[in-house]
Every structure is written in structure tokens, then in C-alpha cells.
Amino acid sequence: MESSGRFIHLEPPDEALCARVAERDVDAFEILYDRYRDRVYAWAAHALGPRQAEDTTQEVFALLWRRAGQFNPSRGQFTQWFWALTRNHILRDLRGISRQRRTQIADQIAALISTAIGEGVDVEEAAFTKVDSQRALDTLGRLPPDQRRVLVMSYFVGLSHSAIAEELSLPLGTVKKRARLGMQKLRQALIADEASEEPIQHKEVRPDERR
Amino acid sequence: MNDDETLDRPEEVPEAADTLTAALAAASRHRPPPELRQRVVGRVIRRQRLASVWRYAAVAVIVACVTGIVTWNVAAAQLTALRHTNPDVAQLEATNEVVFDVIACKGGHVAVLRASQQGSVSYGKLYTCPASEDVVFMSGKLSSAPSGKSYELWLSGGGVTRLQGALQVWPSLTGSEYYFGSITFKADHKDPSYEGAQLTLQPAGDAAPDNTVLRWNAP
Numbered sequence: 001m002e003s004s005g006r007f008i009h010l011e012p013p014d015e016a017l018c019a020r021v022a023e024r025d026v027d028a029f030e031i032l033y034d035r036y037r038d039r040v041y042a043w044a045a046h047a048l049g050p051r052q053a054e055d056t057t058q059e060v061f062a063l064l065w066r067r068a069g070q071f072n073p074s075r076g077q078f079t080q081w082f083w084a085l086t087r088n089h090i091l092r093d094l095r096g097i098s099r100q101r102r103t104q105i106a107d108q109i110a111a112l113i114s115t116a117i118g119e120g121v122d123v124e125e126a127a128f129t130k131v132d133s134q135r136a137l138d139t140l141g142r143l144p145p146d147q148r149r150v151l152v153m154s155y156f157v158g159l160s161h162s163a164i165a166e167e168l169s170l171p172l173g174t175v176k177k178r179a180r181l182g183m184q185k186l187r188q189a190l191i192a193d194e195a196s197e198e199p200i201q202h203k204e205v206r207p208d209e210r211r
Numbered sequence: 212m213n214d215d216e217t218l219d220r221p222e223e224v225p226e227a228a229d230t231l232t233a234a235l236a237a238a239s240r241h242r243p244p245p246e247l248r249q250r251v252v253g254r255v256i257r258r259q260r261l262a263s264v265w266r267y268a269a270v271a272v273i274v275a276c277v278t279g280i281v282t283w284n285v286a287a288a289q290l291t292a293l294r295h296t297n298p299d300v301a302q303l304e305a306t307n308e309v310v311f312d313v314i315a316c317k318g319g320h321v322a323v324l325r326a327s328q329q330g331s332v333s334y335g336k337l338y339t340c341p342a343s344e345d346v347v348f349m350s351g352k353l354s355s356a357p358s359g360k361s362y363e364l365w366l367s368g369g370g371v372t373r374l375q376g377a378l379q380v381w382p383s384l385t386g387s388e389y390y391f392g393s394i395t396f397k398a399d400h401k402d403p404s405y406e407g408a409q410l411t412l413q414p415a416g417d418a419a420p421d422n423t424v425l426r427w428n429a430p
Binding site (some may be wrong): 024026030033034037038039040041042045046053054057058062079080083084086087109112113115116117132133134136137139140151155156183186187190 | 229230232233237242256
């Protein structure tokens with residue numbers, strides 16, 4: 001990959017950064033924090049309230065620091081592991097909150113995402129984040145709202161399909177069907193996105209800048 | 212990925228989790244305050260420093276333990292060698308064990324010998340044990356024995372007074388000018404009893420007690 005005395009260097013993947021965090025590399029930890037802070041914070045703020053969001057974000061990243069050595073790339077992607085870690089933590093904090101309140105929270109999140117899907121992203125951030133965010137909204141926008149709502153209720157606040165069925169006064173089979181169809185469409189959309197995705201942006205760095 | 216098992220559970224589909232969280236962050240107005248970064252990073256740096264301190268502490272403890280074990284083993288080896296080359300050491304250890312057994316004996320008796328001469332601070336204690344023939348006598352705050360004389364323990368029983376033996380005497384370890392003496396011996400039977408006891412300071416070989424320093428008489 002050498003070119004005119006320079007190396008072409010990809011942005012370090014999450015998995016490599018996590019391995020460095022396991023070796024107690026603070027720089028790698030900071031990169032992962034910058035990549036995922038907004039998502040963790042937004043989730044915590046909507047699920048637990050803005051006051052709790054800072055503490056929860058701190059705790060999630062402290063967990064990442066402590067448990068980075070437990071991540072095994074042969075068992076899946078970093079994001080799968082990290083979001084499981086984050087979700088477990090947030091759902092644990094949500095344990096004392098009633099099902100009705102959790103349904104309200106999920107409905108607010110679903111409404112927010114629906115609005116954003118309609119209006120598009122307006123975030124003054126780095127270009128790659130904007131692309132990621134817009135892509136995520138586009139992908140979710142391809143799902144019918146009732147299927148999206150079930151996914152949001154299930155994922156962000158941890159409601160079971162039975163609980164969702166009760167809250168929405170729907171038969172359990174209908175909820176399961178919506179969840180399954182929603183996931184199928186989401187996967188199809190993601191596969192289609194991946195196929196049409198532009199090549200990954202490369203960043204050129206001199207050899208002495210490499211870690 | 213098995214569709215039948217996972218397609219209705221977004222948490223088990225990594226791309227779904229990524230998409231959902233990115234969409235929420237894009238839609239939300241909530242953003243982490245800039246100072247949160249410093250707090251989060253500062254926390255892991257503090258944790259890392261603390262871990263280093265603990266690592267050093269653990270190493271120090273291990274080194275101290277190893278040093279202690281080595282020192283102990285060397286001391287034990289030296290003591291073993293000393294036991295082989297100097298029978299008095301082994302004798303002293305055996306005596307210590309006897310002393311402990313008798314004075315800690317359940318239901319044991321102790322007779323306190325008091326000074327015969329006014330102004331003397333010397334005292335002595337005679338220990339017997341119901342379960343043992345061993346007898347221990349110890350005496351403290353003794354004056355230095357003049358040349359040619361020694362401290363002797365005389366015991367009375369059945370109307371007869373006889374010499375039990377001379378005390379071994381050492382300078383006090385407390386730094387005072389006094390001396391400490393002791394003697395251990397075996398009686399004829401377990402749980403021995405006496406009518407009287409005297410500690411004398413006299414030349415060896417006398418047939419009767421003389422110059423009594425401490426005395427005890429059975430009530």
C-alpha cells in the first residue's frame with residue numbers, strides 16, 4: 001500500500017481501537033468516545049432524562065474501558081458488543097420505571113425519528129457523521145411507522161413483545177409479525193445501502209504519524 | 212444469522228442497533244456537553260494511574276513476602292543448625308514448652324514466694340499442674356549473686372525440707388539491674404503439693420537451707 005513514500009492509512013476500525021483500549025491506550029479510547037458519545041448520550045437523555053444522561057454516558061464509557069478486553073472480534077462486530085453493553089446498562093437503569101412510562105418514552109423517540117425522517121438531518125457536525133445519520137434515517141424511513149414503532153419500543157426501552165401487545169392493545173401475533181417484517185425490511189435496506197455505498201474515505205498519513 | 216430466531220429482535224442484529232442509535236442521535240437535540248469528554252477521559256486516566264499504583268503496591272507486597280519468607284527460612288535454617296551444634300538451644304526450647312504447658316495448665320496451682328527481708332523487691336512463683344509431674348519455679352527482681360553463692364530452691368513436704376536445685380539466672384532483659392531466674396523439674400507424681408518453699412542464696416553443697424531470700428508456707 002505504499003505510494004510515493006507515503007502509506008495509505010484507513011481510519012482505524014472500531015475493533016482495532018477496542019483492542020488498543022484493552023491495552024490501556026487512552027488515545028484509542030478517546031477516538032471511540034468521539035465516535036459514539038452522541039448516540040449513547042441521546043439514548044440516555046431520552047430514556048432516562050437529560051440529568052441522568054451525563055452519568056449514564058460516563059458509566060457506559062467506563063464500562064467500555066474496563067471490559068474492552070472481553071470483546072472478541074471472532075464473535076461479532078464491535079458495535080454489536082458495544083450496543084449490547086450500552087443497552088444492558090440503560091435498561092438496567094430503566095428497571096424501576098413503569099411500563100406505561102416506558103411506552104411514552106418509546107413513543108416520543110419514535111415520533112422524533114419520524115419527524116427527522118420527514119425533515120432530514122440538520123446537524124452541524126463532521127461530514128461523515130452527517131452521512132451516517134442521514135443514512136440511518138433513510139433506512140428507517142423505508143419502514144412503515146407501525147413496524148418502526150415496534151422496533152423502537154423493543155430496542156430502546158426493552159419492552160417485550162407481550163408488553164408491546166398489551167400497551168398497543170394488539171394481538172401478540174400482530175406485534176411479532178410487525179417486528180419480524182420491520183427487521184426484514186431493515187436488513188434489506190441495509191444490504192441495499194451497503195451495495196450502493198461509496199468507497200470508504202481514506203486518510204493519508206505519513207509513516208511517522210502511524211501508531 | 213438465523214432469520215427465524217433473530218429477525219424479530221433488533222438487539223441481536225448489529226446493523227439494526229447501529230441504525231437505530233444513529234437515527235435517534237440524528238433526530239435528537241440532546242448533545243453531550245463538551246466538558247463531559249474531559250470527565251470521561253479523566254476518569255479512565257485516573258483509573259489507569261490507580262491501577263499502576265496498585266500494581267506497584269502488589270509488586271512491593273510480593274517482594275516483601277518473598278523477602279520475609281527467605282529471611283524466615285534462613286533464620287529457621289540457622290536455628291536448626293544451632294540446635295545441632297549447641298544442645299543448650301534445644302534444651303532451652305524444650306524448657307520453654309514445659310513452662311508454657313505448666314503455667315497454662317487448666318486447674319493449675321501457683322504459690323507466691325515473698326521476700327523475707329524488708330525492702331527487697333524480689334519475688335517468686337511456684338507452678339504445679341494437676342495433669343503433670345512438671346513443676347516450674349520462676350523468680351524476678353533478684354539481686355546479683357555474690358561469687359561462690361547461688362540461688363537455690365528448697366521444698367518442704369511430709370515434714371522434710373530438701374534441695375530441689377539451683378536456679379539458672381540471667382540479667383534482666385528489661386534493662387534493669389535485677390536478675391531473673393528459673394528452674395523446671397519433675398515431681399514424683401502428677402499434681403504435686405508442698406508445705407513450703409524457700410529460695411536461698413548460699414554456697415552450693417550445704418545440707419540445709421540458709422540465708423532465705425523468698426519464702427512461702429502452705430496455709
